[in-house]
Amino acid sequence: MPTSTVENYLKAILVRSSDKDAVVSTGALAEALGVTPGTITTMVKSMASRGLLDHQPREGVRLTPEGRALALAVVRKHRLVETFLVQVLGMDWKEVHEEAEALEHAISDRVLLRIDAKLGHPAADPHGDPIPSRKSPGLDRGKGVTLASCEAQRPLRVERIVDQSPQFLEFIQRTGLKPGARVRVRERDPASGIVRCELKEGEAVLGLPEAAKIEVSPA
Numbered sequence: 001m002p003t004s005t006v007e008n009y010l011k012a013i014l015v016r017s018s019d020k021d022a023v024v025s026t027g028a029l030a031e032a033l034g035v036t037p038g039t040i041t042t043m044v045k046s047m048a049s050r051g052l053l054d055h056q057p058r059e060g061v062r063l064t065p066e067g068r069a070l071a072l073a074v075v076r077k078h079r080l081v082e083t084f085l086v087q088v089l090g091m092d093w094k095e096v097h098e099e100a101e102a103l104e105h106a107i108s109d110r111v112l113l114r115i116d117a118k119l120g121h122p123a124a125d126p127h128g129d130p131i132p133s134r135k136s137p138g139l140d141r142g143k144g145v146t147l148a149s150c151e152a153q154r155p156l157r158v159e160r161i162v163d164q165s166p167q168f169l170e171f172i173q174r175t176g177l178k179p180g181a182r183v184r185v186r187e188r189d190p191a192s193g194i195v196r197c198e199l200k201e202g203e204a205v206l207g208l209p210e211a212a213k214i215e216v217s218p219a
Contacts, residue, residue, distance in 0.1 A: 002052075004105040007074045008033065009043060010052065013063055014071035025060040076132040077104040077112055079125035084115050086126045093126040094169040127169075128160030128179035128215065147177075147195055147211035152185045155219035163213040172214075175204040182219050 002010070012032045016024045030040045048055040052067035063071060081100040085091040091099070107115075116122075116134070124130050150156060158181045161172055172178055176199050183204075187196040188211075195211040197204040 002070060005043070006047060006052070007070070007105055009047060010063065010067055010071035011074045011078070013053065013061060014068065014075060017063065020068060021062065023056060023060040023062050029061065072132045074104055076134070077107055079129055079131045080112060080115055080119065080122075081107065082125045082127070083119055083122050083131070087119060094166045094173070096126070097164055124160070124179070126179070127164050128158070145216055147183070147185060147197065147206070147214045147216060148188070148208050149212070150185060150216050152188055154184065156183050156185070156216040157181070157219045158183060158214060159217050160215040161213065162215060168210075168213065171206075171210070175199075175206065176201050177204055177206075177214055183216065 009029070012029055013024050016022075016028060016032065026037060026040045026044060029044075030037050033040070044053065044055050044061055047053050047067070048061075051064055052070065053064055054062045056062070078100045081103045082093075082096045085096040085099055086093050113134075122131060146162075147156075158177055158179050160179060161169065161177075175197075177183065177197070182200060184198045185195060186198050186203075187194075188208075189195075190208070193208045195206050195208060197206070
């Protein structure tokens with residue numbers, strides 16, 4: 001069984017891969033995991049020897065089919081646990097990431113099946129991140145359309161919050177731009193960097209960098 005450290009590495013590589021053949025630089029991996037480049041190199045070589053990833057010196061790493069399957073399983077656990085903590089235990093969506101980080105390594109597949117059934121087999125977690133399916137595992141990355149790039153004056157639905165830091169989620173909570181909210185971009189001013197959005201409850205004003213962290217789809 002892979003250790004929690006190995007699972008964390010696999011998950012970090014997966015979420016930073018644009019597709020199954022993408023190469024993730026070791027520098028980006030070190031920054032994401034908060035470890036030194038030397039530590040990354042040692043761990044990457046060990047995981048490559050176990051067939052979990054391909055290491056390309058001076059380029060980066062790529063998940064093997066086995067490594068990708070394990071990474072998807074960890075992501076599935078993490079997002080189902082987050083959903084369970086919010087929907088069943090009533091925890092704040094700003095608090096569940098760290099709890100899920102710990103629990104994802106301890107929950108058995110048997111328990112996870114019960115959690116999934118209890119939740120009604122959700123397609124996404126509370127932040128809008130898609131939950132990989134057990135039968136058809138994959139990581140749906142969406143179309144990348146955000147409040148910073150979408151067509152103005154068109155009815156939209158908030159799908160996903162990309163930045164899940166507690167500070168940004170608190171901002172989302174205040175503005176009402178949570179996944180599922182109906183929204184329309186009334187004005188986008190590149191000069192001032194301001195985006196004005198119309199919601200059912202009123203208006204939300206945010207900067208272009210913040211708007212780029214909120215993915216939307218046609219309502």
